[in-house]
Amino acid sequence: MKTYLDCIPCMMEQALQTGRIATSDESKIKKLLDAVGDKIKDIPLNNTPPETATFIYQKIKEITGVNDPYKTIKEQNIRQVIELYPYLQELVNKSDDPLLMAIRLAIAGNVIDYGAHRHFHIEDEIEKSIDQDFAVFDYDKFQNDLKKAKAVLYLGDNAGESVFDKLLIETMGKPVTYVVREEPIINDVTMEDAINSGIHEVAEIISSGAYTPAIILKLCTDDFIEKFNEADLVISKGQGNYEGLSEVDRPVFFLLKAKCELIARELKISKGAIVLKAINL
Template sequence: MRTYLDCYPCFLNQALRAARIATDDEAKIKRVLDEVGMMLKEIPLDSTPPESGRLIYRKISEITENIDPYRKIKKESTEKALSLYPYLKSRVVASNDRLLMAIRIAIAGNVIDFGANWGFDWDTEVADTLEKEFALFDYDKFREKLDTAQKIVYLGDNAGECVFDKILIEEMKKPVVYVVRGAPIINDATRADAVQAGIDKVATIVSSGTDAPGTILDTCSTEFKALFHNSDFIISKGQGNYEALSHTSASRLIFFLLKVKCRVLARNIGVEEGGIVIQAGRDR
């Protein structure tokens, strides 16, 4: 997905929030705004938002001298998500389409986001997502493809969300490689976050090697790229992964599972803001 005009003020808003989380020093926060302001002109409209997010959040870490400002928030998100696990699991057990309920839960976990979205209310958002009509619903294709899949590559998104992903992984009953970011970036899940969520009990955790808030293949390790291109069933969670992959030819290998969290993505994907989506990627 390209960068839209609305992304530029959003980048600056995100920079302010992240800088405030990273430091209390007003002079440093002002420097973040100054520097990110100057970076905007270097961001072309045909780049993807995670490419810019990667540079912007690195700049924030550099100025605030805090390489992982979201560490505490991520840990708390996972703890909160773990406390919901028994309830979420009971929803699957009580459902007459367990796989679909598990997908809904995985998408509900996508509300945990400290990048574009902010100030969400967990309980309301999760409850809302479990009842919502799908805006895009390639579920039959998903189930069909899952039946013949030998192995699933599952691109994780945010810390905390991993707990919700675990429920879907358990329901799919196939070998899963769960992919995390290679370095801390916003509240995206790294290996430590996936392990805290218990993903290591149900899947093999691998790092994509990227330090971007989305699976930008150019920034991933050679090993991960080989894994990715040799897969026939990839689940991509969340907005950052969608933004990084939706326009590539690799998109045809992927099912995108996400909640649409801003109007820019809403316009790109063609659904209302807040919509929930299972979309089979197409050749681009």
């Protein structure tokens, strides 16, 4: 997915909000906005949005000296979802279709995002997700492929969301490799966050090797690209990973909630809609 003109003011807003989380020094934040502003003319609109965002988040680190501005927030999000875990497990166990319920909840967790869409209430989102209609629903294909798959490659997205991912991984009952970001960026899941979420108890955790808030293959390590190409089944969580992977040529199942107008337009659905979408199948 390419960068839209609308992404530019949004990224300026992200720079401001994240700058404020990283520092209370307004002059540093102004310097950050200056740097982002200066960069706009160099943004190729055929880059994916997460490639463009990477520059901003690197600048935040560089100018504020804070490597992981969302560290505390990510820890809080993970703790909050871990507290809800018994309730989430009960929802899955009591469901007529535990796999589908676990998918629904894993999508609910996708709202814990401090990038494009910053306002959410996780309990409300869980309630909503239980019976929200899917705008794209390739569930038959998913069940079919899951049944045949010996192992699953699961591309994580946000840190708090990874606790929901753990529940889906447990529910699928297949060996899973869980992919995290190489370095902290926005509130995306890193190795440390995934371990805090308990993912290591149910999956092997690896890094994509990329510094982007999404899987963008050309920026990943050869080792990861090999795993991606050879995986029986790939589950890609969230908007950023969709933006990065929507044009790859292997089958991928995307689980996400459309959190901005642009991705909604790209997927021909409404903002707020939920998606289980297969490509190349």
